[in-house]
Amino acid sequence: MTSIRSWWLATAIPIICAAAIATGTISAHAAARQDAQAAKPEEQSPGKQLFEERCSTCHGLDAGGAMGPNIQGIPFRLGADPVKAIIKNGMGGGGGMPAFAGQLDDAQIQQIVDYLLTLQRKDSAPITGDPAKGKEVYDAGGCASCHMIAGQGGDAGPELTTVGSLRGAGYLRSAVLYPGTDLPQEHVFVESGGQLDYLFIHLVTKDGKAYDGTRVVEDSFRIVIKDAKGNFLSFRKADLRELQKETGKSVMPSVKGKLSDEQVNDLVAYLASLKEAK
Amino acid sequence: MRIARYALLSLLLAGVAASALATFAQDVPYERILHSQSEPQNWLTYGGSYNSQQFSLLKQINKQNVSQLKVAWIYQTIHPATNIEASPIVVDGVMYIAEPPSTVVALDVRTGLRLWTYSPKLPEHVVAIGLQTTSRGVAVLDHTVYIGTVDSHLIALDDKTGAVRWNVHVADNAMGYAMTGPPLALNGKVIVGVAGSEAAVRGFLDAYDAKTGKRLWRLWSTPRPGDPGADSWGPGAAESAGGTTWNNGSYDPELNLVYWGTGNPAPDFNDDERPGDNLYTCSLLAIDPDTGKLKWYFQFSPHENHDWDSDEPPVLFNAKIDGKERKLVGFANRNGFYYVLDRTDGKFITGRPFVKETWAKGLDANGRPILAPDQQPTLGAGTLVYPSITGGVDWTSPSYSPDTGLFYVSAHETGAYYIKGTGEIEPGPPKGIVGGGGIRALVGEQSYGAIRALDATTGKLRWQFKLLAPAWVPVLSTAGGLVFSGSEEGNFFALDADTGKPLWQFYMGHAARSNPTSYEVDGKQYIFESAGNIFIAFSLP
Numbered sequence: 001m002t003s004i005r006s007w008w009l010a011t012a013i014p015i016i017c018a019a020a021i022a023t024g025t026i027s028a029h030a031a032a033r034q035d036a037q038a039a040k041p042e043e044q045s046p047g048k049q050l051f052e053e054r055c056s057t058c059h060g061l062d063a064g065g066a067m068g069p070n071i072q073g074i075p076f077r078l079g080a081d082p083v084k085a086i087i088k089n090g091m092g093g094g095g096g097m098p099a100f101a102g103q104l105d106d107a108q109i110q111q112i113v114d115y116l117l118t119l120q121r122k123d124s125a126p127i128t129g130d131p132a133k134g135k136e137v138y139d140a141g142g143c144a145s146c147h148m149i150a151g152q153g154g155d156a157g158p159e160l161t162t163v164g165s166l167r168g169a170g171y172l173r174s175a176v177l178y179p180g181t182d183l184p185q186e187h188v189f190v191e192s193g194g195q196l197d198y199l200f201i202h203l204v205t206k207d208g209k210a211y212d213g214t215r216v217v218e219d220s221f222r223i224v225i226k227d228a229k230g231n232f233l234s235f236r237k238a239d240l241r242e243l244q245k246e247t248g249k250s251v252m253p254s255v256k257g258k259l260s261d262e263q264v265n266d267l268v269a270y271l272a273s274l275k276e277a278k
Numbered sequence: 279m280r281i282a283r284y285a286l287l288s289l290l291l292a293g294v295a296a297s298a299l300a301t302f303a304q305d306v307p308y309e310r311i312l313h314s315q316s317e318p319q320n321w322l323t324y325g326g327s328y329n330s331q332q333f334s335l336l337k338q339i340n341k342q343n344v345s346q347l348k349v350a351w352i353y354q355t356i357h358p359a360t361n362i363e364a365s366p367i368v369v370d371g372v373m374y375i376a377e378p379p380s381t382v383v384a385l386d387v388r389t390g391l392r393l394w395t396y397s398p399k400l401p402e403h404v405v406a407i408g409l410q411t412t413s414r415g416v417a418v419l420d421h422t423v424y425i426g427t428v429d430s431h432l433i434a435l436d437d438k439t440g441a442v443r444w445n446v447h448v449a450d451n452a453m454g455y456a457m458t459g460p461p462l463a464l465n466g467k468v469i470v471g472v473a474g475s476e477a478a479v480r481g482f483l484d485a486y487d488a489k490t491g492k493r494l495w496r497l498w499s500t501p502r503p504g505d506p507g508a509d510s511w512g513p514g515a516a517e518s519a520g521g522t523t524w525n526n527g528s529y530d531p532e533l534n535l536v537y538w539g540t541g542n543p544a545p546d547f548n549d550d551e552r553p554g555d556n557l558y559t560c561s562l563l564a565i566d567p568d569t570g571k572l573k574w575y576f577q578f579s580p581h582e583n584h585d586w587d588s589d590e591p592p593v594l595f596n597a598k599i600d601g602k603e604r605k606l607v608g609f610a611n612r613n614g615f616y617y618v619l620d621r622t623d624g625k626f627i628t629g630r631p632f633v634k635e636t637w638a639k640g641l642d643a644n645g646r647p648i649l650a651p652d653q654q655p656t657l658g659a660g661t662l663v664y665p666s667i668t669g670g671v672d673w674t675s676p677s678y679s680p681d682t683g684l685f686y687v688s689a690h691e692t693g694a695y696y697i698k699g700t701g702e703i704e705p706g707p708p709k710g711i712v713g714g715g716g717i718r719a720l721v722g723e724q725s726y727g728a729i730r731a732l733d734a735t736t737g738k739l740r741w742q743f744k745l746l747a748p749a750w751v752p753v754l755s756t757a758g759g760l761v762f763s764g765s766e767e768g769n770f771f772a773l774d775a776d777t778g779k780p781l782w783q784f785y786m787g788h789a790a791r792s793n794p795t796s797y798e799v800d801g802k803q804y805i806f807e808s809a810g811n812i813f814i815a816f817s818l819p
Contacts, residue, residue, distance in 0.1 A: 052699065054710040061697055061716040098411065102403035103709075195722045195747075219767035220746045221783050238780075245723070 047115025050108055054100070063119050072119045076165050080113050087112060125170030127269050129262070134270025137263045141255070146230070149274060156230030157252060158198070164274040172271045176264065180250030200249035201225045203235065204242040211235075214251055227251070304370045306418050306437075308465040312531055319798035321368040324415055324460040325675055326795065328529040329594035332677035333755050334796035338803035340758035343818055344772045344782045350804060350817040351390040356381065362808040364415040365460070365752075365793035367423075373797075373806075374437075375813060376413035379404065380427035382435060387799050390815065396440035398427050405451050407711055408476025409458055414525065415792075419463035419488050426457030426470050432486060434468075444491035448472065454479045454708045459525045459589075462536070464567055467494055469536060471523025475587070477708040478544040481521035483563070485570060495570025499523060499540045499558050507557035514552040517703055519712075520544035521559040525589040525673050530605070533622060535573055536565045537594065537607060541587035547655040548583070548701025548714025555580035560588045562609060564624055574624035578611045580646065583655060584637070584696055585667050585713075586612040593678045593685065597735050599627060608734050610676050610687040612669025613637070616737035617645060630737040632730060633670035633689050637663050655715050660695035666725070667694050667717045668748065675752040675793050677761065678734055682775050685734040686761050690748035692725030694718060729753065729763050731778060741778035754794035754805075762805060764790040770807050770814075786814065 052061060063072045075083045087109050090099035100109070138144070146157035163172070174182065183196040199215040201223065211233055213225030223243070224234045228251040237243065255264060306322060314320070314327040318335035325332050339347065355362065355377045364376035372393065373385040379400065384393040404411055406428060417424045422443055423435045429451040434443040448470060449455035454477020462469040467485045475481065481499035486492065499521035501508040508515040520543040527538035540563060543549075543556040558572075560579040565572055578588050593608045599618075607621040614635030618627045626645030638647035653663050668690055676687040694717040701714035719725075727745035732738065751764035760781070761773040770790060771783040788810030795806045805816045 052716070056711075056713070056716040058711075060718045061699075062718060098406050099403070218746060219769060219785075220744075220765040221769055221771075221780075221785075 045111070045115055045118075046108075047111035047113070050104070050112050051115050054104065055112065058097075063116060071116065073116075073166065075113050075116050076162075080117075083113055083116065084109050125168055125173065127169045127272050129265030129267070129269030131266070131269045131273040133263075134266035134268065134273075137259065137267045138270055141259070141267075146252070154230065156226065156228065160271065160274055162274060162276055164272040165276065167271075169268050169272050173264065173268045176255045176267060176271075178248075178256070179252040179254055180246075181248045183247065196247070198250065200246045200251065202242070202244040202246060203240050205235070206239055206241045208241075212251065215245070305421055306369055307420060308463075311419070311463065318796075320370065321366060321795045321797050323367070323417065323463070324365055324526040325528070325591050325593075325793070328531065329678075330526070330528040330591040330675065331593055331595065331680070332675050332753060332793060333679055333757075335757045336796050336798055336803045337756065337758035338798070339756070339760065339796075339805060339818060341760065341774055341781060344758070344760055346818055347772070347782050347784070347805065347816045348819055349784075350815045352815075353385060353390040353392075353813040355811055355813075356383070356395065358811060359412075360788060360810045361410045361412045361791070362810070362813070363410065363412045363458070363791040364808070365795055366806055366813070367416055367418045368795070368797040368806075369418060369437075371799055372437075374416050374418060374423050376415050376425060378410075378412040380413050380425060380429075382416055382423060382425050382440060384423075384437075384440065387797060387804070387815070390813070394438075394440040396425075396433075396435050396442070398425075398429075398431065398433060398445075400427070400429050401451065404428050404456070405454055405477070405708070406456055407454050407474065407708055408713075409456055409473045409524070411456075411458075413458055413460070415460040417461040417463040417468060419468065422488065424461040424463060424468050424488075426459060426461055428456045428458065430455045430457050430472065432457070432461065432468065432470050432484075432491070434488075434491060446486060446491040446493070448484060449479070449482075452707050453477070457524075459523070462527050462529065463488065464529060464536070467567065469527065469538075469567065471525070471527075471538065473522050473524035473541075475520040475522045475541045475544050476546065476711045476713060478519040478703045478712040479522065480519050481523050481540060481559075483523045483527075483538055483565065483570075485567060497563070497565060497570045497572060499561075499563070500543070501557065510554040510557040512553040514554075518543075518552070518556070519703060520556075521561075522587075523589070524587075526591045528592045528594050528607075529567070530594055530621060533605070534566060534568070535621070536567045537592040537621065538563050538565065539588040539590060539592060539609075541589050542582050542585050545701045545703065545712045545714025546583065546585040547696060547698050547716065549581065549654075550701050551703075552581075556582065560586060560613075562588060562592055562607070562619070562624070564621070576617075576619055576624045576626065576645065578609070578615070578617065578645075579613045582613075584613075584663060585717075586665075586669050587673070588612065589673050590671065591675050593676060594621060595678050595680065595734060597683065599735055606735070608676075608678060608685050610671050610685070610689075610732075612665070612672055613647070614665045614670040615641065615647075616685070616687075616732055618735060618737065619645075628736060631670075632687065632732055632737060632739070633691050634664045634693070635670070636693070655696035655698040657698050660697035660718060662693055662695050664693035665690060666692040666719045666748075667696075668692070668719075668750070672750060674750050674791070677753040677755040679755040679761075679775055681757060681759070682731075682755070683734055684731040684740055684755075684775065685737075686729060686731050686753045686755055686763075686775075688745075688749050688751050688753055688763055689728050689730045689742075690725070691727065692748055693720050727766065729761065729773060729778065731761075731775075743773050743778040743780065749789065751790045752793040754796065756796060762794040762807070764794075764807070764809075768809060770794075770809070784816070786810070786812075 091097035144153035213227040359378040430449040454474040485494040500518035522541040543559040560582040561577040617629040637653040699715035727748035749766040786809035792808040
């Protein structure tokens with residue numbers, strides 16, 4: 001009953017977001033890419049040009065991953081200085097990510113980081129609610145029994161301390177109304193993963209016991225899920241009679257029909273206001 | 279006679295070693311590598327033998343007992359590095375490995391204890407464009423160990439001390455040339471290739487005198503105006519680039535031919551300046567090692583623009599085709615097709631996809647792809663093409679078992695959006711990747727991997743063992759009826775070579791990149807693999 005994610009590399013910083021959806025046919029990822037592409041002024045930026053010349057063959061033209069990992073939003077997760085250090089020095093003792101010291105100067109590295117910041121997963125949905133009232137909704141709704149903000153709350157669900165930096169208002173709205181429908185991907189090397197985070201799993205062991213939960217980690221031989229109480233449950237696939245992966249489902253209950261439209265707006269405004277760890 | 283004497287000698291030495299717990303690295307003349315099948319306790323060349331079959335005749339570890347396989351010892355690299363790709367060479371109790379980027383280490387095969395190390399002095403900034411700063415291993419010949427370095431030197435080391443016998447500068451690293459592939463040691467010569475197609479270098483294959491380091495010949499893999507094949511580049515021949523030779527080759531001593539694959543033309547995704555087939559990129563070359571002359575070539579992907587190098591080691595095997603015994607070469611190409619060629623003349627025999635592919639409607643009678651429409655990189659959002667940039671399989675060695683007649687390959691089932699960008703090659707040192715575009719790969723649940731067993735003569739699928747994700751892990755098959763390979767998540771496992779049924783599995787914590795290999799010492803068989811920062815030897819309790 002343990003969770004070990006060591007093969008999800010250092011870049012696989014836990015994505016701090018509840019399972020979420022986009023309401024239309026365009027996923028949040030596609031929306032983010034469209035935003036990035038639509039940002040005309042950025043297209044002429046020196047950072048974008050440098051990124052395409054020096055980084056895109058490994059990380060993809062949209063930084064969404066190619067031979068190397070998806071690094072959209074990485075400066076938000078790691079901080080700008082650590083990202084600059086990675087560009088300068090490489091990763092893994094001369095491993096997959098080469099060192100660019102000597103090839104790029106500090107100003108150029110800063111330009112690339114500035115460009116990466118524009119690729120943050122985002123959407124343009126307006127925030128119409130009141131964050132203060134949203135906090136009341138959050139507290140009254142029992143969200144904290146599963147989610148942690150700034151060290152306070154439960155740990156069955158994802159931590160939300162900086163979720164406002166990682167997700168736009170449209171995405172957050174979808175997440176609380178239709179949990180489990182559009183799931184984020186792990187930031188890992190493309191060939192090893194990019195698996196969906198928070199995927200709902202229903203499994204039945206060969207002796208007939210059924211379990212539901214969220215996928216924590218899976219490999220070719222095993223799977224670890226987290227049930228609604230936050231317990232890690234580890235299984236060998238060879239011991240399973242059934243293993244179903246179901247998008248659109250989640251251990252998180254939807255707020256649809258439980259909160260008014262105004263309360264949803266306030267809740268979204270509160271979540272969107274959570275930008276940095278205090 | 280000489281061979282028998284060596285086999286006897288190594289048996290005697292193994293007996294002595296068992297009691298004295300000593301290591302004995304012996305001379306490795308060419309004849310020993312030539313007849314490596316007669317001493318399966320050793321692993322004398324990259325793919326186990328000159329035919330690159332990645333097959334071990336050892337069978338102490340077999341279907342009945344492999345479930346008991348345990349870790350015997352672990353060796354940790356001197357410097358932190360998660361990109362080990364090296365396969366070991368094992369000679370009479372001593373193992374020679376390469377640590378990233380270009381360090382050579384000799385180990386006691388019984389314990390993993392370090393006997394000596396050698397690290398070349400590298401420039402402060404090694405130019406490594408489109409490649410890992412690592413080494414896939416060394417070659418051994420006579421009393422010498424050979425390493426190609428990431429800054430493109432070929433260095434000969436004394437096998438007992440690591441002392442430098444000679445060091446030659448093969449190519450200019452500042453221009454993007456790097457060496458990551460294992461050298462191929464033949465009779466009196468060492469053959470090496472180069473990497474750097476993404477820096478738009480011009481590929482070549484070199485042969486050096488094993489004793490002195492004197493260059494014996496150079497075979498360019500792209501022509502210049504006036505050379506044969508130059509018309510396959512149109513006006514681009516003057517700047518033809520790519521076709522790099524960054525992995526290992528194979529050798530048929532009876533035909534006296536070296537077989538070596540070549541990489542993509544440059545730039546990868548933008549073909550505006552290179553109309554034509556772009557010989558001899560994405561090809562298999564058959565070369566006379568005495569002269570360096572090209573005897574024949576077979577181009578898998580004419581005018582390639584999806585970065586589908588053909589640098590996997592070619593697998594040589596003999597089998598009956600239509601009742602007649604033939605000398606064959608099998609090749610699971612990055613473009614998604616498995617090919618069988620006659621290795622005497624390069625004639626196409628058969629080919630079929632071993633993964634989903636959408637770029638070709640099939641192969642014609644000569645093995646040339648019949649292109650599907652609208653499968654080239656495009657501006658803007660790009661074109662979805664299968665396979666992805668990492669191909670049906672990339673460089674990781676497949677395996678052929680003479681016992682089963684099956685060709686085992688770690689297959690990638692995934693696609694990518696291929697995007698065309700600007701494609702100009704600027705003169706002088708490269709400023710970055712000369713890709714001429716980029717890709718956006720399908721990931722996660724949209725892709726998967728599989729160990730696939732193909733009928734080696736037809737390419738027809740016999741069985742598969744599915745993996746969660748496409749894996750860059752080479753394959754080993756053994757006379758014990760086993761197939762060893764790994765998953766991208768870090769599992770190392772053994773499958774039944776006849777059925778694909780999993781028989782043993784061990785989680786190493788990081789994906790393997792080295793060829794799984796096998797050796798025997800003191801009467802005990804070992805299976806050897808790397809993972810992340812470590813090399814692991816497995817044996818029965």
